[in-house]
Structure formats: C-alpha cells, structure tokens
Amino acid sequence: MDATQTRPKRMPREVRERQMLDAAVAVFARRGYRAASMDEIAELAGASKPLVYLYLHSKEDLFSACIRREAEALISAVRGAVDRGAPADRRLWDGLRGFFAHTAAHPDGWAVLHCQARTHGEPFALEVAALRQQLVDVVTRLITETAEDGGCTAPLPETEVSGLAHALVGAAESLAGWSNERDGAAPSERETAATLMNFAWSGLENLANGRRWAPVGA
Amino acid sequence: MDATQTRPKRMPREVRERQMLDAAVAVFARRGYRAASMDEIAELAGASKPLVYLYLHSKEDLFSACIRREAEALISAVRGAVDRGAPADRRLWDGLRGFFAHTAAHPDGWAVLHCQARTHGEPFALEVAALRQQLVDVVTRLITETAEDGGCTAPLPETEVSGLAHALVGAAESLAGWSNERDGAAPSERETAATLMNFAWSGLENLANGRRWAPVGA
Amino acid sequence: MDATQTRPKRMPREVRERQMLDAAVAVFARRGYRAASMDEIAELAGASKPLVYLYLHSKEDLFSACIRREAEALISAVRGAVDRGAPADRRLWDGLRGFFAHTAAHPDGWAVLHCQARTHGEPFALEVAALRQQLVDVVTRLITETAEDGGCTAPLPETEVSGLAHALVGAAESLAGWSNERDGAAPSERETAATLMNFAWSGLENLANGRRWAPVGA
Amino acid sequence: MDATQTRPKRMPREVRERQMLDAAVAVFARRGYRAASMDEIAELAGASKPLVYLYLHSKEDLFSACIRREAEALISAVRGAVDRGAPADRRLWDGLRGFFAHTAAHPDGWAVLHCQARTHGEPFALEVAALRQQLVDVVTRLITETAEDGGCTAPLPETEVSGLAHALVGAAESLAGWSNERDGAAPSERETAATLMNFAWSGLENLANGRRWAPVGA
DNA sequence: CATGAATGAGGCTTCATTCAT
DNA sequence: CATGAATGAAGCCTCATTCAT
Numbered sequence: 001m002d003a004t005q006t007r008p009k010r011m012p013r014e015v016r017e018r019q020m021l022d023a024a025v026a027v028f029a030r031r032g033y034r035a036a037s038m039d040e041i042a043e044l045a046g047a048s049k050p051l052v053y054l055y056l057h058s059k060e061d062l063f064s065a066c067i068r069r070e071a072e073a074l075i076s077a078v079r080g081a082v083d084r085g086a087p088a089d090r091r092l093w094d095g096l097r098g099f100f101a102h103t104a105a106h107p108d109g110w111a112v113l114h115c116q117a118r119t120h121g122e123p124f125a126l127e128v129a130a131l132r133q134q135l136v137d138v139v140t141r142l143i144t145e146t147a148e149d150g151g152c153t154a155p156l157p158e159t160e161v162s163g164l165a166h167a168l169v170g171a172a173e174s175l176a177g178w179s180n181e182r183d184g185a186a187p188s189e190r191e192t193a194a195t196l197m198n199f200a201w202s203g204l205e206n207l208a209n210g211r212r213w214a215p216v217g218a
Numbered sequence: 219m220d221a222t223q224t225r226p227k228r229m230p231r232e233v234r235e236r237q238m239l240d241a242a243v244a245v246f247a248r249r250g251y252r253a254a255s256m257d258e259i260a261e262l263a264g265a266s267k268p269l270v271y272l273y274l275h276s277k278e279d280l281f282s283a284c285i286r287r288e289a290e291a292l293i294s295a296v297r298g299a300v301d302r303g304a305p306a307d308r309r310l311w312d313g314l315r316g317f318f319a320h321t322a323a324h325p326d327g328w329a330v331l332h333c334q335a336r337t338h339g340e341p342f343a344l345e346v347a348a349l350r351q352q353l354v355d356v357v358t359r360l361i362t363e364t365a366e367d368g369g370c371t372a373p374l375p376e377t378e379v380s381g382l383a384h385a386l387v388g389a390a391e392s393l394a395g396w397s398n399e400r401d402g403a404a405p406s407e408r409e410t411a412a413t414l415m416n417f418a419w420s421g422l423e424n425l426a427n428g429r430r431w432a433p434v435g436a
Numbered sequence: 437m438d439a440t441q442t443r444p445k446r447m448p449r450e451v452r453e454r455q456m457l458d459a460a461v462a463v464f465a466r467r468g469y470r471a472a473s474m475d476e477i478a479e480l481a482g483a484s485k486p487l488v489y490l491y492l493h494s495k496e497d498l499f500s501a502c503i504r505r506e507a508e509a510l511i512s513a514v515r516g517a518v519d520r521g522a523p524a525d526r527r528l529w530d531g532l533r534g535f536f537a538h539t540a541a542h543p544d545g546w547a548v549l550h551c552q553a554r555t556h557g558e559p560f561a562l563e564v565a566a567l568r569q570q571l572v573d574v575v576t577r578l579i580t581e582t583a584e585d586g587g588c589t590a591p592l593p594e595t596e597v598s599g600l601a602h603a604l605v606g607a608a609e610s611l612a613g614w615s616n617e618r619d620g621a622a623p624s625e626r627e628t629a630a631t632l633m634n635f636a637w638s639g640l641e642n643l644a645n646g647r648r649w650a651p652v653g654a
Numbered sequence: 655m656d657a658t659q660t661r662p663k664r665m666p667r668e669v670r671e672r673q674m675l676d677a678a679v680a681v682f683a684r685r686g687y688r689a690a691s692m693d694e695i696a697e698l699a700g701a702s703k704p705l706v707y708l709y710l711h712s713k714e715d716l717f718s719a720c721i722r723r724e725a726e727a728l729i730s731a732v733r734g735a736v737d738r739g740a741p742a743d744r745r746l747w748d749g750l751r752g753f754f755a756h757t758a759a760h761p762d763g764w765a766v767l768h769c770q771a772r773t774h775g776e777p778f779a780l781e782v783a784a785l786r787q788q789l790v791d792v793v794t795r796l797i798t799e800t801a802e803d804g805g806c807t808a809p810l811p812e813t814e815v816s817g818l819a820h821a822l823v824g825a826a827e828s829l830a831g832w833s834n835e836r837d838g839a840a841p842s843e844r845e846t847a848a849t850l851m852n853f854a855w856s857g858l859e860n861l862a863n864g865r866r867w868a869p870v871g872a
Numbered sequence: 873c874a875t876g877a878a879t880g881a882g883g884c885t886t887c888a889t890t891c892a893t
Numbered sequence: 894c895a896t897g898a899a900t901g902a903a904g905c906c907t908c909a910t911t912c913a914t
Contacts, residue, residue, distance in 0.1 A: 010892065010898060032337045034252030038884065048900045053885065093433055119250050119333040159405065163393060163413040170392020171385035178384040187377065195381040199421040201431040206420040213419040215311055256909060266874050268911080277909065468773055470688030474888060484895050486890080495888065529869055551773040555686045595841060599829060599849040606828020607821035614820040623813065631817040635857040637867040642856040648848075649855040651747055664877060664913070691904065702879045707906065 009046070017055050020045040025066050029108035033063055033120045060123065067117050067124055070109035071131035077102035078138065088145040093197055095138065096172060100189035103176040110180075114173055132169070139165040147208035156207065164207070171196055235273050238263040243284050247326035251281055251338045278341065285335050285342055288327035289349035295320035296356065306364040311415055313356065314390060318407035321394040328398075332391060350387065357383040365426035374425065382422070389414055453491050456481040461502050465544035469499055469556045496559065503553050503560055506545035507567035513538035514574065524582040529633055531574065532608060536625035539612040546616075550609060568605070575601040583644035592643065600640070607632055663700070671709050674699045679720050683762035687717055687774045714777065721771050721778055724763035725785040731756035732792065742799040747851055749792065750826060754843035757830040764834075768827055786823070793819040801862035810861065818858070825850055 023045035027036045038059055042049040056062040081098025082091045103110040117128040143161055156164075179192045187195075206212070241263035245254045256277055260267045274280040299316025300309045321328040335346040361379055397410045405413075424430070459481035463472045474495060478485045492498040517534025518527045539546040553564040579597055615628045623631075642648070677699035681690045692713055696703040710716040735752025736745045757764040771782040797815055810818075833846045841849075860866070 013898080016898085031339070032250075032252065034250060035338070037882085039882095049884090050886075050900060051898075054899085059884070089431065090433065093431075115333075115337045119337060120253075159403075159409075160413055163396065163405070163410065164417055166392050166396040167389035167414055167417055171389040173392065174384050174388020175381060177388075178381065185377075187381070191377075192381065195378055196385055198425055198430050199382055199385055199418070201421070202424040202429065203417040203419070203421040207416055211420065212416050213307065213311075215308065255907085266876095267909095268875080269873070271910070272873085468686075468688060470686065471774075473886090484897095485888095486896080487894070489889070490894085525867065526869065529867075551769075555769045555773060556689070557685070595839075595845075596849055599832065599841070599846065600853055602828050602832040603825035603850055603853055606831075607825040610820050610824020610827065611817060613824075614817065621813075623817070627813075628817065631814055632821055634861055634866045635818055635821055636853070637857070638860040638865065639853040639855070639857040643852055647856065648852045649743065649747075651744065667877080670877085692906085693904080703905090704879060704907075705877075708878085713905070 013055065016045075016047060016051070020047065020052055020056060020062075021066055021069055024062050025070065025108045025112055028063060028066060028116055029111035033059075033116055033124075038062075063117075063120075063124060064127060066109075066112055067127045067131075070106070070113050071127065073106070073109065074099075074102055074113065075131065075134055078135070088142055088149050089201060092139075092142045092146070092200075093193065095142070096193040096196055097189055099172055100176060100179065100192045104180060104186075104189055107180050110176060114177075135169050136162070136165045139168050143168075143204060146204050152208040154210075160207075164204070168196075168200055171199070231273065234263075234265060234269070238265060238270055238274060238280070239284055239287055242280050243288065243326050243330055246281060246284060246334055247329040251334055251342075281335075281338075281342060282345060284330055285345045285349075288324070288331050289345065291324070291327065292317075292320055292331065293349065293352055296353070306360055306367050307419060310357075310360045310364070310418075311411065313360070314411040314414055315407055317353075317390055318394060318397065318410045322398060322404075322407055325398050328394060332395070353387050354380070354383045357386050361386075361422060364422050372428075378425075382425070386414075386418055389418070449491065452481075452483060452487070456483060456488055456492060456498070457502055457505055460498050461506065461544050461548055464499060464502060464552055465547040469552055469560075499553075499556075499560060500563060502548055503563045503567075506542070506549050507563065509542070509545065510535075510538055510549065511567065511570055514571070524578055524585050525637060528575075528578045528582070528636075529629065531578070532629040532632055533625055535571075535608055536612060536615065536628045540616060540622075540625055543616055546612060550613075571605050572598070572601045575604050579604075579640060582640050588644040590646075596643075600643070604632075604636055607636070667709065670699075670701060670705070674701065674706055674710060674716070675720055675723055678716050679724065679762045679766055682717060682720060682770055683765035687770055687778075692716075717771075717774075717778060718781065720763075720766055721781045721785075724760070724767050725781065727760070727763065728753075728756055728767065729785065729788055732789070742796055742803050743855060746793075746796045746800070746854075747847065749796070750847040750850055751843055753789075753826055754830060754833065754846045758834060758840070758843055761834050764830060768831070789823050790816075790819045793822050797822075797858060800858050808864075814861075818861070822850075822854055825854070 078098045082094045117124045296316045300312045335342045514534045518530045553560045681695045732752045736748045771778045
C-alpha cells in the first residue's frame with residue numbers, strides 16, 4: 001500500500017548484523033567506548049536495542065566484534081597489497097600504500113583500532129595488540145630481508161630490529177592520521193607512502209651497512 | 219584535642235591542588251576519562267569530594283587541567299634538553315633523549331596525553347593537538363635546518379617537511395610506548411633515542427641531497 | 437524430503453499442550469514465576485514460542501493452567517485414596533498417605549502449588565486458596581466425624597475445628613517438604629503418614645472428649 | 655520560611671536504613687522478590703534510589719538484610735517469651751504464644767520469611783533454612799524433654815522426633831497464616847496457641863508412653 | 873573547610889509478546 | 894503451523910554533582 005513505511009524492515013540477520021557493526025564502529029570512533037551509548041548505536045543502525053542485544057549480546061561483545069572485523073580488514077588490505085616474490089623494497093612500498101589506502105578509506109575503523117581499543121582494558125587491548133603484532137611482524141621481516149638484500153655484513157641485533165619496526169609502524173600510524181586530517185588538501189595515499197618511503201629507506205640501508213649516527217661529543 | 223588525627227591536614231591550596239592533579243592523572247591513565255570516577259580520584263588525593271569540586275569545578279575541568287599540566291611538562295622537558303646553538307643533529311638527538319626520558323619517567327602523564335586525551339571529544343583533543351603541534355613545529359625547524367646544514371640544494375616542499383615531521387613524531391611516540399611496555403628489559407632512554415636517530419638521520423640527509431627512493435616499475 | 441528431521445513433529449493439540457504444561461511446571465518450580473522465562477519453557481517443551489502463545493495465551497494464563505492442573509491432580513489423588521464408608525480414622529490415614537505419595541511423586545507440581553503460587557498476587561493466590569480450602573474441608577469433615585465417632589459429648593466450636601484443620605494441613609505440608617529434602621534417607625510415604633497420624637490422632641480424641649491442656653499458672 | 659518542605663529530609667544513616675528495610679519488607683511481602691521494584695521500595699522509604707544503593711548495595715543484599723533482620727526478630731521474640739526453668743509444657747506454650755504474637759504483629763516480616771525467602775534460590779533459602787532450623791531445634795528439645803517428663807520408657811527414635819518437630823513447626827506456620835487471614839474475627843494469639851497446644855500436647859504424651867495409632871487392617 | 877546525606881539523569885540489559893513468511 | 898525477525902516497556906545500577914552542618 002505504502003512504500004514509505006519505515007519501521008519494521010525485515011532483513012536477514014547477516015545484513016542487520018553488518019549494519020549494526022557499521023553503526024557501532026562509527027559511534028565508538030566518535031565517542032569512545034565508554035561514552036558511546038547502545039541507544040545511539042541502535043538508532044544509527046536503524047534497529048531496536050533488543051535486537052542489537054539479541055545478535056551481539058553485550059556492549060563488550062559488540063566492541064570486540066568491531067575490533068575483530070576492522071583488524072581483519074586492515075590486515076587483509078595490507079597483505080593483499082604486497083606481491084610475495086617482489087624485492088623487499090617493493091614489498092615495503094606496496095604494503096605502505098595498502099595501509100594508507102585502507103586507513104584513508106575507513107577512518108572510523110582506523111580510529112577504533114588506533115585510538116579507542118588500546119585504551120580500554122585487557123579484553124580489547126589484547127585483540128588490538130595481536131593486530132599490531134602482525135603488522136610489526138610483517139615489517140620486521142621486511143627490515144631483515146632489506147638488510148640482507150642491501151648487503152648487510154652482520155645481522156642486526158634483535159632489539160634494534162624490533163625498535164625499528166615499531167618506529168616505522170608508529171610513523172605510518174601518525175601519517176595516516178596526518179593525511180586524514182588535512183581535509184581539502186589531503187595527500188593521496190601514494191604521496192603519503194612516498195614520504196615515508198623516502199624517509200625510511202635510506203635509513204635502513206645505512207643501518208644495514210653499519211653506518212650509524214653518533215653524537216659528536218659523546 | 220587529639221594530635222594523632224591524620225586526615226584533615228590543613229595545607230595550602232597549591233599543594234592540595236597538586237595532589238589532586240597527581241591523583242587524577244593516575245586514575246585517568248588507569249581507567250580512561252569516562253570510567254574514572256571522581257570518588258576514586260578524591261580518595262586517592264586524600265581530599266574530600268566537595269573540596270575537589272571547589273578547586274577544580276568539574277570532571278571536565280579537572281581533565282583539562284591534567285592535560286595542560288602534563289603537556290607543559292613534556293614540552294618543557296624537550297625544550298630544556300636541547301642546547302640552542304648546537305648543530306641541528308645534536309639538537310635532534312638531545313630533544314629525542316629529553317622526550318624519551320620524560321615519557322619514561324612519567325608514564326601516567328604520557329598515557330593521558332597520548333591515549334586518553336585524543337579520544338574524548340573536542341574540548342580535550344584540541345588541547346592535545348596544540349601540544350602535538352608544538353612538538354611538530356620543533357621537529358619541522360630541525361628538519362629544515364638539517365637540510366640546510368647538509369647542503370640542500372633546493373628547499374624541500376612544505377608538505378613533505380610536514381609529513382616528515384609527523385612521521386618522526388609518530389615514530390617517537392610509538393617508541394615511547396614500546397620502551398615502556400618492555401618491563402624488565404626496558405631499553406634506556408639513550409638506546410631508544412639512538413635507535414630512532416640511526417633510522418632517521420641518514421634518511422633526512424639523503425632527502426636533503428635529493429636522493430630519493432622510487433618504485434622500480436613506476 | 438528428509439525423514440530424519442526431528443523437530444517439527446506434528447502432534448495433536450492435546451499432547452502438545454500437556455508437554456507445554458509439563459515444561460512450564462518444571463521451569464516455574466525451579467525458577468519461580470517471575471524468573472521463569474517463556475523462552476526456556478518453550479525450549480523445554482520442544483515447541484516454538486508462538487505456538488505456546490497460541491495455545492496458552494500468556495504467561496499468566498500458562499501459570500494459572502499449571503496451578504489448576506496440579507491442584508486437580510492433587511485433590512484427585514487424595515480423594516481417590518480414601519474409601520468412603522471406612523471409619524474416620526482409617527479415612528484420615530488413607531488421605532494422608534495419598535497426599536504424601538502424590539507430593540513425593542510430583543515434587544515440581546507440589547513446589548508450584550506450595551511455594552510459588554501463593555506468593556505471586558491475587559490471580560494465582562486465589563486459585564491455590566481454593567485448593568487449600570478443599571483440603572481443609574476434607575479434613576474438617578474428618579475431624580467432625582472423628583469427634584462423633586469418639587463419643588464427643590458436645591460439638592466442637594467451629595473456629596476451633598477450622599484451626600485444627602489448618603494445623604493438620606500445615607503439618608502435612610511441612611512434612612511433605614521435610615521428607616522430600618532428606619535425600620538418601622527419605623522416609624517412605626507410609627512412615628511420614630504414620631508420624632503425623634500418631635501425633636494427631638490422640639490429640640483429636642482427647643479434644644473430642646473434652647480433655648484439654650491448660651497452663652498451670654493461668 | 656516554609657515548614658512543609660518535604661524533600662531533602664536529612665536524617666542519620668541509622669534511621670534511614672531502618673526506613674528502607676521497613677519499606678523493603680513491605681514491598682517484598684506484597685510483590686515477591688522478583689516482582690518488587692527498587693523504585694517502589696525507594697519511594698515507600700521516602701528516599702531516592704541512589705541512596706538505597708549507597709546503603710544497601712544491591713537488591714540481593716537488601717533482601718538478605720530483610721531476611722536477617724526479620725529472622726532475628728522472630729527468634730528473639732520466641733526465645734524471649736519462654737522462661738528457662740519452667741516445665742516443658744509451659745515452655746512450649748509460652749514459645750507458641752510468642753511465635754503467634756510476633757507473626758501477628760509483623761505480618762509482612764512473616765510473609766517474607768515464610769513465603770518469599772524460601773522460593774528464591776540458594777543465597778536466601780540458606781538464611782531462612784538456618785532460621786527454621788533454630789525453631790526446629792527449640793521444638794525438638796521441648797519434645798525430648800516432654801517425653802522424659804511424661805515418663806517416657808524408651809527414647810523416641812531420632813527420625814520420628816525430627817518429623818514431629820517439623821510437623822509442629824509446620825502446624826504453627828500454617829496457623830499463623832490462618833489467624834492473620836481472618837480479618838475482623840482474627841483469633842487472639844492466646845486462642846491460636848491454645849488450639850495448637852490442645853492438639854499437640856496429648857499427642858506427644860501418648861507417644862511418650864508408647865501409645866500409637868495403627869491402621870486396623872494392616 | 874571536612875563530612876556525610878542526598879539525588880536527577882542516564883546507561884546496560886532483559887522480557888513478554890507479536891508479525892511476516 | 895514452525896520459524897526468525899522485531900520491539901515497548903521496564904528494571905537494576907552508577908555517577909557527577911550539590912547542600913547542610
């Protein structure tokens with residue numbers, strides 16, 4: 001009779017669940033975990049609160065589900081961007097581009113992972129730590145291989161490699177935020193990646209060849 | 219009547235206020251802004267709740283005061299560590315050491331600035347953004363001078379410099395967290411700074427000299 | 437298509453309804469009226485929730501139906517146990533045995549009647565009161581006849597008979613719980629009935645003959 | 655200015671807490687544990703809900719506190735009514751009068767103990783079971799001594815004594831309800847006690863002397 | 873000023889119950 | 894009829910915040 005009826009839209013569970021996760025990611029990103037209200041999430045999802053609880057059980061579970069979904073999406077984006085078999089520098093370059101492209105396309109998801117999840121206690125921090133560890137692992141492998149390709153004479157100490165990987169990931173995270181904030185003149189993901197690549201590549205090469213900076217007076 | 223009563227120590231407002239901020243920073247760092255309760259803060263500060271409200275007006279104001287105090291302390295630590303007049307590389311090195319030393323010495327304050335403040339809406343995010351901008355400005359100046367000292371032929375484009383500065387700050391932030399988490403085997407602030415310096419310095423030098431990495435097939 | 441599907445067994449309404457009542461009695465006994473959930477009842481009954489509502493209309497109606505069914509079963513058990521025409525003491529003895537046998541055999545039903553129904557507001561309390569009144573009536577008749585058989589000189593005052601009946605029924609109810617709780621060494625319904633009968637019989641006889649206890653100093 | 659101000663009545667905690675317990679007992683008695691709402695209790699207590707939670711922590715704790723208070727009051731009433739040193743029959747008589755007087759004076763408390771507490775899961779049932787056990791213990795002692803005073807030749811078997819005690823307590827509980835329900839013509843606690851005493855006393859005497867009822871045909 | 877009494881507002885969660893398919 | 898989608902209403906609990914003493 002009336003095509004404009006809005007209320008009881010029947011939809012398969014799968015679809016509804018995705019809408020809920022979308023809404024939850026948006027609200028968690030905007031407000032933070034504690035300040036986000038299930039009311040707002042439900043409303044944004046176009047569903048009633050009981051339905052949200054029926055499908056996702058609790059605020060905690062909902063947040064976990066968001067983290068898991070976004071983390072998997074990000075990892076997949078990075079993994080899918082690199083061509084196993086390419087040389088190390090190329091793989092680093094491609095991985096960075098994948099990372100920046102994904103974070104730019106999903107700013108809310110990135111905000112949840114980067115800003116919210118780490119600040120709200122064990123259950124969530126652990127899941128994000130697992131994601132971050134995967135990123136760090138990928139980068140660690142690239143650094144090691146890069147060092148080898150670059151003719152490294154002696155293997156770099158493990159602690160230093162770990163530190164470098166964290167530095168690189170931190171730089172990337174920071175640049176992701178930087179390029180997202182510059183509305184209007186946002187650099188393309190290609191430019192962002194180039195900036196970081198220029199910065200990092202020769203640093204790695206130098207390290208691989210034992211050339212280090214040292215304070216003059218010390 | 220009774221000299222053994224310990225609780226209602228009369229103290230000058232200045233001292234009391236500092237105790238309150240100390241307590242607040244600790245609780246905000248541990249629990250997050252929303253989950254922190256004024257009750258817990260007052261108790262940890264050893265003061266009554268009405269007094270907290272008398273001095274600091276509201277939870278929001280209290281959080282802002284925390285952010286401002288910690289941000290100023292951090293900036294001062296970095297500024298105080300560098301010797302104006304020293305060459306650019308030395309100043310970067312000293313600034314990094316100051317940064318890592320301070321964040322390691324004040325983990326709660328750093329957690330509030332880095333993890334909590336940015337995730338809780340405009341009023342706070344703005345204050346933290348101002349802090350970060352100051353750090354970025356310092357680094358930007360160093361990069362520019364470094365490029366000049368290194369014999370840069372043409373000035374680097376502004377966007378790229380900004381990106382580099384953000385990358386460097388992000389790397390530093392990430393390393394601060396990394397070195398704090400490694401309980402037991404936490405690297406000294408000197409080692410952490412060295413790791414980043416090794417990584418960054420030659421990158422900057424290369425850039426200053428126009429040597430850039432470029433994708434092979436592009 | 438597939439003969440192995442087990443769930444949607446078509447069954448006559450009568451059977452389904454009994455299953456539902458069985459499930460409801462079990463759940464109400466275990467959880468109480470308010471804490472029992474229609475979900476749990478439907479699941480235990482092996483039926484879908486809409487069907488439960490189709491047959492039994494509402495939680496309230498369902499509970500009422502449980503009470504009615506269990507009350508009728510109990511009354512029937514007691515009535516069926518006594519042999520009209522036997523002497524009064526024998527009928528009391530048989531009635532008690534019937535009562536204890538039935539409550540022991542249907543602990544959930546007894547729990548619903550004794551524990552749950554009386555504590556949940558008028559609609560249910562009335563139905564249980566009706567049941568209890570029937571029990572009291574039976575007992576009242578027995579007491580009166582016992583008094584006559586025992587050679588009662590003057591009729592007992594009505595209030596006293598009513599009180600005695602309530603005392604007897606209360607004692608029986610209490611013993612039903614007592615014998616059900618003593619897992620392992622649960623006395624047979626015969627022993628339980630004997631305990632109460634020994635206790636009650638001579639009391640009634642004495643009363644019938646006007647012998648009463650009186651406080652010494654009063 | 656206006657003596658009719660009603661809202662923020664300041665009162666010492668002790669007083670408020672008693673008002674809350676009074677209100678809670680009334681509401682729990684009327685509605686049952688689950689159906690009672692903290693809103694209604696708070697309103698009846700003339701306090702806000704947060705204050706109820708501040709003092710009594712949770713619905714569960716509140717219910718427990720009610721049970722404990724009412725149980726102690728009842729036990730005290732019974733204990734205080736009997737004169738240690740009086741003969742057994744006199745003590746039974748006095749105890750019953752104390753019991754009926756107290757339950758008649760505090761029908762809500764009695765309802766909570768007798769009807770509500772036992773039907774709502776372990777935490778509460780245990781507390782009530784402890785109370786009931788105390789009553790049963792008292793009665794058990796009286797029965798044993800009565801048997802001895804009455805010239806009991808051989809000690810009664812333990813199970814039988816336990817059964818008798820439960821029967822007597824059940825009868826008393828039932829009579830308490832009976833006399834409370836008869837509004838208008840409610841028998842005095844003295845009459846109620848007399849009814850039960852007449853009923854029970856000769857039964858006990860007979861048992862003590864080995865006279866038992868036995869089915870004719872068995 | 874310290875203390876303790878007090879609360880409005882709001883958040884998470886759960887049910888009994890109903891349609892559409 | 895069985896299924897699964899859907900919700901209004903209500904309940905427990907907590908917190909930032911304020912007075913009176």
